[in-house]
Amino acid sequence: MSSTESTARGTAEFIPSGIELGRRRHRRAQGTRSVLISVVSTVVFAAVVLGVLFNSTGWPQVQASFFDGKSMVNSLQPILIGLWLNIQVLFFAALGVAILGSLLAIARTLRGPIFTPIRLLAAGYTDIFRGLPVLLVMYLIGFGVPGLNLFERMPAQFWGTIALILCYSAYVAEVLRAGIEAVHPSQRLAARSLGLSHAKTLRLVVMPQAVRKVTPALMNDFVSMQKDVGLISVLGAVDAIRAAQIQVAQDFNFSPYVVAGILFVLLSLPMIRLTDWFTARAQKREQIGGAV
Amino acid sequence: MTSSTVPVLRVDNVWKFFGEHPVLRGISIEVAAHEVVVLIGASGSGKSTLLKTINLLEPVNDGQIFLGNEDITDPRVKPDAVRAQVGVVFQHFNLFPHMNVLANVTLALRQVHGQDRATADARGRELLARIGLADKANEYPDRLSGGQQQRVAIARAVATDPRLLLLDEITSALDPQLVGEVLDLVRGLKESGSTILMATHEMGFARRVADRVVFLKDGVIVESGTPEEIFDRPQHPATKEFLARVLNPLG
Numbered sequence: 001m002s003s004t005e006s007t008a009r010g011t012a013e014f015i016p017s018g019i020e021l022g023r024r025r026h027r028r029a030q031g032t033r034s035v036l037i038s039v040v041s042t043v044v045f046a047a048v049v050l051g052v053l054f055n056s057t058g059w060p061q062v063q064a065s066f067f068d069g070k071s072m073v074n075s076l077q078p079i080l081i082g083l084w085l086n087i088q089v090l091f092f093a094a095l096g097v098a099i100l101g102s103l104l105a106i107a108r109t110l111r112g113p114i115f116t117p118i119r120l121l122a123a124g125y126t127d128i129f130r131g132l133p134v135l136l137v138m139y140l141i142g143f144g145v146p147g148l149n150l151f152e153r154m155p156a157q158f159w160g161t162i163a164l165i166l167c168y169s170a171y172v173a174e175v176l177r178a179g180i181e182a183v184h185p186s187q188r189l190a191a192r193s194l195g196l197s198h199a200k201t202l203r204l205v206v207m208p209q210a211v212r213k214v215t216p217a218l219m220n221d222f223v224s225m226q227k228d229v230g231l232i233s234v235l236g237a238v239d240a241i242r243a244a245q246i247q248v249a250q251d252f253n254f255s256p257y258v259v260a261g262i263l264f265v266l267l268s269l270p271m272i273r274l275t276d277w278f279t280a281r282a283q284k285r286e287q288i289g290g291a292v
Numbered sequence: 293m294t295s296s297t298v299p300v301l302r303v304d305n306v307w308k309f310f311g312e313h314p315v316l317r318g319i320s321i322e323v324a325a326h327e328v329v330v331l332i333g334a335s336g337s338g339k340s341t342l343l344k345t346i347n348l349l350e351p352v353n354d355g356q357i358f359l360g361n362e363d364i365t366d367p368r369v370k371p372d373a374v375r376a377q378v379g380v381v382f383q384h385f386n387l388f389p390h391m392n393v394l395a396n397v398t399l400a401l402r403q404v405h406g407q408d409r410a411t412a413d414a415r416g417r418e419l420l421a422r423i424g425l426a427d428k429a430n431e432y433p434d435r436l437s438g439g440q441q442q443r444v445a446i447a448r449a450v451a452t453d454p455r456l457l458l459l460d461e462i463t464s465a466l467d468p469q470l471v472g473e474v475l476d477l478v479r480g481l482k483e484s485g486s487t488i489l490m491a492t493h494e495m496g497f498a499r500r501v502a503d504r505v506v507f508l509k510d511g512v513i514v515e516s517g518t519p520e521e522i523f524d525r526p527q528h529p530a531t532k533e534f535l536a537r538v539l540n541p542l543g
Binding site: 186187189190191192193194195196197200204205208209212 | 347349371372373375376377378380382384386387388389390399400403404448449452
């Protein structure tokens with residue numbers, strides 16, 4: 001309607017009306033005001049928190065035992081060496097989780113009576129390993145399995161990696177299964193009607209779409225695993241946390257723990273930001289238009 | 293029998309139940325080579341179910357379906373091998389959203405018929421050029437209009453030169469102004485000799501493109517014949533009533 005009118009007048013160019021200009025002025029003023037309010041409230045909040053912290057009677061002792069500069073600097077190198085072990089464990093655990101998690105998810109979606117035992121096995125597995133605390137699995141695998149004397153001696157980080165894979169593949173399998181079931185059945189129908197086998201349909205059509213649907217959840221699990229690699233220290237592997245512990249025992253000072261904590265946060269930050277960015281992008285793509 | 297006299301498709305007394313409810317009640321139908329047979333009938337008359345049984349997406353409860361000389365309802369027949377010879381186009385396109393247009397069209401060539409990527413891509417691009425979408429080869433399906441998506445779905449179905457093409461109400465989900473481009477493409481397929489069995493609500497199109505029209509009601513073939521016989525001189529009261537309602541919905 002309006003487009004035919006404007007072509008009739010011969011003006012395809014958009015000139016905002018007085019009403020629209022007024023609305024923009026109002027929005028601008030509102031924007032400036034809310035930025036000011038957020039800045040002031042942040043400053044006030046930080047001042048109050050820091051004031052309470054620094055004026056508490058115990059602060060000098062806490063500062064001396066947790067934020068001792070010399071102890072922090074001294075412990076940095078051994079902790080970084082330990083962190084490298086964490087990163088290696090993370091790499092192999094992520095690989096293992098991707099493989100085992102996918103297999104479990106597929107096993108749980110198999111139809112037909114022949115697959116009942118496999119389906120039940122996979123369901124039991126995910127139930128047990130999602131229920132068991134990771135620390136407990138660490139102990140059971142790290143101290144229990146070597147005790148069987150079935151394998152030659154393996155380093156502690158090896159069993160730690162296995163324990164992580166066992167726990168996290170149960171979570172990842174459930175996330176992937178949700179993704180597989182969220183792919184519309186008509187997609188499977190279209191693939192099978194082209195003559196694609198069940199396996200090829202799963203690999204080429206269903207899985208790529210399933211993974212895309214649950215990527216934010218998968219990335220979240222990865223971030224979670226990134227910090228749980230620190231649990232291998234309980235098996236005696238000299239990782240970042242174990243290295244920090246050794247330094248703590250030498251200096252009688254807790255600052256190395258703070259260093260390890262900061263390093264773990266720094267390690268996970270890129271992935272956390274990536275997850276946020278990916279989630280926001282997916283949301284923007286799926287919800288084009290609309291103010292709410 | 294020589295191959296020219298054997299119909300491409302022969303459906304013989306097919307029954308299909310959903311639970312206790314009969315959807316197909318003794319359907320028999322033949323489609324000869326290069327023939328276009330159009331199924332008409334109200335929603336729920338069994339058109340879509342019949343197409344699904346022919347592609348083995350639904351098992352039959354009785355009767356036989358022959359593709360050429362082969363009984364494809366024989367449980368020893370491999371469904372994937374049958375489906376590889378039959379092209380299907382769906383009402384809602386069902387393109388793969390994570391693949392670009394060219395990958396959609398060439399998927400079966402590469403993964404079912406074992407062609408290498410270069411050969412498959414060449415065939416895919418030739419098909420896209422023929423349907424006027426050569427410039428969309430690298431686009432993803434959600435960037436295309438409904439009519440364009442359905443044309444890509446048709447290209448995907450015919451890429452492997454199937455012996456038989458099944459079209460299941462392929463214009464029902466399209467805006468009216470997009471129906472024409474899809475139907476033009478189907479007419480082109482007919483002219484190039486494709487064998488087609490299609491379900492449709494587009495009576496005008498059925499009249500122009502069909503060699504034979506089959507009217508289904510409650511899982512039974514009520515009447516079949518040339519478009520002139522069915523549309524101009526329907527014999528059965530049910531056919532007359534259906535056509536009166538479809539052609540003149542306001543009464």
